[in-house]
Amino acid sequence: MSHERRRSMLIFVDLVIIWFSVYTCYLLRFDGHIPPHFINQSILYGLISAVVCLITLNYFKLYTRVWQYASVGELVALFKAITIGVLISYGAVFAVTFERVPVSVLLRNLETLLILIGGSRFAWRLVRDRIYKPKQAHMNALIIGAGDGGAMIAKEMLSQEEASLYPVAFIDDDKNKLKQHIHGIPVVGSRKDISNIVKLHNIDEIIIAIPSLSKRETADIIEICKPTKAKLKIIPGLSDLIEGNVSIKEIRDVEVEDLLGREPVSVDLEGIANYVENKTVLVTGAGGSIGSELCRQISLFKPKCLMLLGHGENSIYTIEMELRRTYPALQLETIIADVQDRERIHDIFRIHKPQVVFHAAAHKHVPLMERNPAEAIKNNVFGTKNVAEAADQYGSERFVLISSDKAVNPTSIMGTTKRIAEMIIQSLDKTSKTKFVAVRFGNVLGSRGSVIPFFKQQIALGGPVTVTHPEMIRYFMTIPEAVQLVIQAGSFAQGGEIFILDMGAPVRILQLAEDLIRLSGFEPHMDIPIEFSGIRPGEKLYEELLTKEEGLTSTKHDRIFVGRPSIISRAQVEFELKKLENVLFEEPFVVRDVLANVVPTYIKTKIS
Structure with missing residues (x-):
């Protein structure tokens, strides 16, 4: 029904109610026989009431309100409109005729109008809600x-x-x-x-x-x-x-995040601001899942300049446009560069002199790196070395490495290279004025290439959902909470620490797959089948967060712990890296042998 038609209908109904109310009030006052003298008064009172009450009802917007959403506000407006209308009408009759409308008529008229006009609105709402609604x-x-x-x-x-x-x-x-x-x-x-x-x-x-x-x-x-x-x-x-x-x-x-039952991360805003605010901050890998979220959250703390460094122009462009839209006053520097290019990285540090560095650039896909060990080493090891040494040479205040739980007793090339990256920054910290630290955590929900988007894609295609092993478990965090804790851990840096984030209870991947299927409206194993593909090269059934030597102590934050800094000399690390550099283009099994010498806890796996 159009607005104008609905308004006309309501006005017509109200006119009928007003005349009905006035007439019945006079009938009741005189026991069904209205004296001739009061007939004229009732007609005048009815005319004035019709005009005045329609004006007051309109003034209080009672013809433009949607009565299916009516609540106390509508009742109050209705009471005011009718009360004021009745009182003005009563006074107007006296002003014209110098005769008073009987008080009993006045009170009964007020009562009748409130009941009938209000009731007409709510009766229609009741009919709609209780009769028509369930059928639809x-x-x-x-x-x-x-x-x-x-x-x-x-x-x-x-x-x-x-x-x-x-x-x-x-x-x-x-x-x-x-x-x-x-x-x-x-x-x-x-x-x-x-x-x-x-x-x-x-x-x-x-x-x-x-x-x-x-x-x-x-x-x-x-x-x-x-x-x-x-x-x-x-x-x-x-x-x-x-x-x-x-x-x-x-x-x-x-969403899956709701299933984890994780309380929101609380951060020490003052502690973070102290080392980020009005500083030049560099984020490497700024176009990635973790890197881009780092940029979003660092922007909140008003850095002097935020530098976004990445190898892929599309991802850097995307996060740049988002930040420029959200933080128009923020000074941004977007840099397309490869962390493996030592000269380019040193030029960037020489020109911009970043004071705080978050190093998130890395190859992270375990099976892919098993087949491309040289690329993992060049990016994760020598890329980290280039950025860390530039931070040392050009006087950065802090350097935060984004590491992984896969670096602990690694069974993969990716995990081993991340462990070597930790060793590099720990050895540098011994002689540098820069505070070098690493932050180690597990899987993040929804990151590119992670298991959850993969499962969702398989479910959308009707299955099957492939799980590697029924007993495989992993630690999970949301990207925002992981990044909040990374930034918070940076405020605790004294130099050489490996911070470990509390990932909560581990999650069985099979249960995660079943939950995702249910949340998509299907029944696992019936509507959507689940198949087991076997553990892939480099994977473990479960991940660890600490080596035996590191121990664990608490920090000021209940979700951040710190491992004991390892005693690693820079000369020793440099010697091992030289050996790695010499075998980069050898057969993969040769590369693995050298990695096992560098990281004795590395457990080599076969590639099928």
């Missing part, structure tokens, strides 16, 4: 959380013209809410009842609508919901609820 909905929804968030979502679902979801029940752990109704929808149980309620009410979709819920509690509820086969969704956080942003459009699918 195709799927039943269960809302977890009978608080403000859940009530908002339910109200919006009920008011939608074309609803695909209809809320049939609430779940809440508050016993006081049990058997109560919110917007006519019952609270039927607590989280322990979810499985039975889903079956009883044929629930198609479960919406977690408790924005104040901790990450751990969210993960616990998701675990309860997973076996039900209902699709899971979640509303945004508490800040969105406070700002009034909670709506059906804001509901999102449950």
